[in-house]
Amino acid sequence: MAKVAVVYWxxxxxxxxxxxxxxxxxxxxxxxxxxxxPADFNADKAQSYDAIAFGCPAMGAEQLEEEVFExxxxxxxxxxxxxxxxIFGSYGWGEGDWxxxxxxxxxxxxxxxxxxxxxxxxxxxxxxxxxxxxLGQELGA
Numbered sequence: 001m002a003k004v005a006v007v008y009w010x011x012x013x014x015x016x017x018x019x020x021x022x023x024x025x026x027x028x029x030x031x032x033x034x035x036x037x038p039a040d041f042n043a044d045k046a047q048s049y050d051a052i053a054f055g056c057p058a059m060g061a062e063q064l065e066e067e068v069f070e071x072x073x074x075x076x077x078x079x080x081x082x083x084x085x086x087i088f089g090s091y092g093w094g095e096g097d098w099x100x101x102x103x104x105x106x107x108x109x110x111x112x113x114x115x116x117x118x119x120x121x122x123x124x125x126x127x128x129x130x131x132x133x134x135l136g137q138e139l140g141a
Contacts (some may be wrong), residue, residue, distance in 0.1 A: 002031040003048065004028035004139050007041045008055030014090035014123050015057045021129040022088065023116040025136025033140070038072040043079045051139040052116075058091035062098035070139045081110040086135050088118040114138055 010016035019035060026033045031051075046052060060079055062088040064070040099117040101114045106113050118135055120128035 002026075002029075002050045002140050004024075004033045004051045004053065004136070005041065005046070005049040006033060006035045006053045006055070006136075007038055007072075008035075008053075009038050009057075009065045010055070011018045011057060011059075011065070012090075014120065015055045015088070017054045017129065018088050018090060018118070018120060018124050018132045020052070021084070021124070021132035022055070022136035022139070024139030025133035025138075026051075026053075028133070029140030030138040031136075031140030033136075038069045041076070042071055043076045046076045046080050046083070049083065051086075052080060053086040053136065055101075055140055056090045057059065057089045058094065058096070058098040062091070062094045062096075062101075064098065064102065077106065077109040077111060081112065083112065084114050084139055085111050086114055086139055087119070088120075088132060088135065090120045090122065090124060092122055
């Protein structure tokens with residue numbers, strides 16, 4: 001049984017809904033799943049998981065949340081190269097540039113992204129939540 005962490009930050013609840021769908025998808029694939037915020041996750045804790053999904057919405061000028069999420073991610077990104085990793089988040093403006101920059105950052109750190117970053121515009125609709133669930137299933141397989 002795979003052990004999966006879903007680590008997310010959400011300001012409006014949109015990315016939280018995505019995280020819940022990712023977690024449910026991983027559980028449906030038979031994985032043991034822990035859902036937590038970035039303050040509860042670090043590089044040492046990352047070692048106890050087979051797969052990790054990181055969720056963060058676009059903030060400010062299309063960037064990761066800077067006070068809690070980004071420092072945590074910067075701490076773990078160089079230490080999770082052998083794990084299956086997914087990234088996701090919601091956005092309300094722009095074209096999703098933050099996700100492309102996040103993908104590039106992951107690749108530069110040697111992270112094994114299982115797919116392109118998953119984005120939802122504003123509140124995730126049923127199709128976006130289905131994509132989140134499928135992403136979780138892939139992590140949990």
